[in-house]
Amino acid sequence: MKRVAVAGASGYAGGEVVRLLLQHPELEVGALTASSNAGQELGSIHPHLTPLADRVLQDTTPEVLAGHDAVVLALPHGHSAALAAQLGDDVVVIDCGADFRLRGADAWTAFYDTAYAGAWPYGLPELPVAGGRQRAALEGARHVAVPGCYPTAVSLALAPGLVAGVVQADDITVVAASGTSGAGKSLKPHLLGAEVMGAMSPYGVGGVHRHTPEIEQNLTAAGAGDVTVSFTPTLAPMPRGILATCTARVVPGTSAAAVREAWTNAYADEPFVHVLPEGRWPSTGSVLGSNSVHLQVVLDERVGRVVVVAAVDNLTKGTAGAAVQCLNIALGLPESLGLPVAGVAP
Structure with a gap:
């Protein structure tokens, strides 16, 4: 021991x-x-x-x-x-x-x-x-x-597309919701139950959240050159969990099948990262208390962007x-x- x-x-x-x-x-x-x-x-x-x-x-x-x-x-x-x-x-x-x-x-x-x-x-x-x-x-x-909790979700959500060369690095947008435990245990007025229950609110807007350089560092390590990320975190009325919705432009001519293959191949042997079956979307409730990451990826062919949703328990x-x-x-x-x-x- x-x-x-x-x-x-x-x-x-x-x-x-x-x-x-x-x-x-x-x-x-x-x-x-x-x-x-x-x-x-x-x-x-x-x-x-x-x-x-x-x-x-x-x-x-x-x-x-x-x-x-x-x-x-x-x-x-x-x-x-x-x-x-x-x-x-x-x-x-x-x-x-x-x-x-x-x-x-x-x-x-x-x-x-x-x-x-x-x-x-x-x-x-x-x-x-x-x-x-x-x-x-x-x-x-x-x-x-x-890693930070947001970078865990976002980096695992987007890195497969960059490594596989199906996603472009210069126009990545992330909007992610976190439970209140992500702010720690210190007493803060905006985290009181009366303020949080029944409401969602953004914070760290405009590229100032401290996890932004960490996300960009991780995605740059995927080998696609310099990465730029527009990251907007939001506070959700729940104690724990992160749901990150990540979008990026795909390389022109990339098919929906090629997109999905990049993600399923990337995590086929990983015990804690699960690409869900098509049509099934991640939920923070499904990963509560676990060391698992649930992902879903689709290609929005109309606008030429990949959409990846990731759920993790932030704690x-x-x-x-x-x-x-x-x-x-x-x-x-x-x-x-x-x-x-x-x-x-x-």
């Missing part, structure tokens, strides 16, 4: 990491830490984590996290880099924040207000990239940057599930070990 500490266990992402670790046959939950919630019992914050309800959250310090085989950092953006620098090279560190996702300093400083910390191997194993899969960069890695495959998946790869365990494929319904 490998012992895994979770820093930031009181948050939504950290709590989801703990939930998945509890059902993992080869990983044991080690220290659980928090910031303002340190000293409280885990069950007072995450009552659904019954097996560890009496566990007291400790302060997030390098000393508490020392002595583990792996550490998962589920901290706010900008807080991982300093802590990771104090952890030894003998520990596998999986960062769920944004600190190490971007490969360019300019892209980081344009969207974030902290110093650029560099880039770690990017933790989206299934991502089609020029020459193969992102998985190859994760085998034996000691540090991994978990599972969008964050914590990806962390455990990458941890499995880094530790040499079967990639899908301990991760749920089936969702929870209704």
Whole structure:
């Protein structure tokens, strides 16, 4: 058994990491830490984590996290880099924040207000990239940057078309809806039930959302040259889940059959990415609590655009599930070990 500490266990992402670790046959939950919630019992914050309800959250310090085989950092953006620098090279560190996702300093400083910390191997194993899969960069890695939730959905939705050369890179539009847990657990007036229930609203409009450069980075890695993305996120009245509708121009002369073949071939052997049968559309309810991504792709022949819809659970495959998946790869365990494929319904 490998012992895994979770820093930031009181948050939504950290709590989801703990939930998945509890059902993992080869990983044991080690220290659980928090910031303002340190000293409280885990069950007072995450009552659904019954097996560890009496566990007291400790302060997030390098000393508490020392002595583990792996550490998962589920901290706010900008807080991982300093802590990771104090952890030894003998520990596998999986960062769920944004600190190490971007490969360019300019892209980081344009969207974030902290110093650029560099880039770690990017933790989206299934991502089609020029020459193969992102998985190859994760085998034996000691540090991994978990993708953002929106980039997970959007990148997996569009990369097959770019790799196959059936989609053009210069006119990509994405409108995606997310549940409120994507904004974290801090109290915010616009996330109150009275504000969210029965309503949808856009935010981060006009190319300012922090996940935009990450999406463009991933799609550029598919080998189609520089990618431009118009990304509009929206807030949906649900706790968790992402539904991303992605469109792009197809290469002239591309048939509907060629479009579908590009996606089905790309994910034929992937256990967590499912291209649904024709006519069946993704739903966030179908992936709830799972590490699965549901996709559907069609060609709108009238306007010459491909339409791809992706559904993921932002806390599972969008964050914590990806962390455990990458941890499995880094530790040499079967990639899908301990991760749920089936969702929870209704």
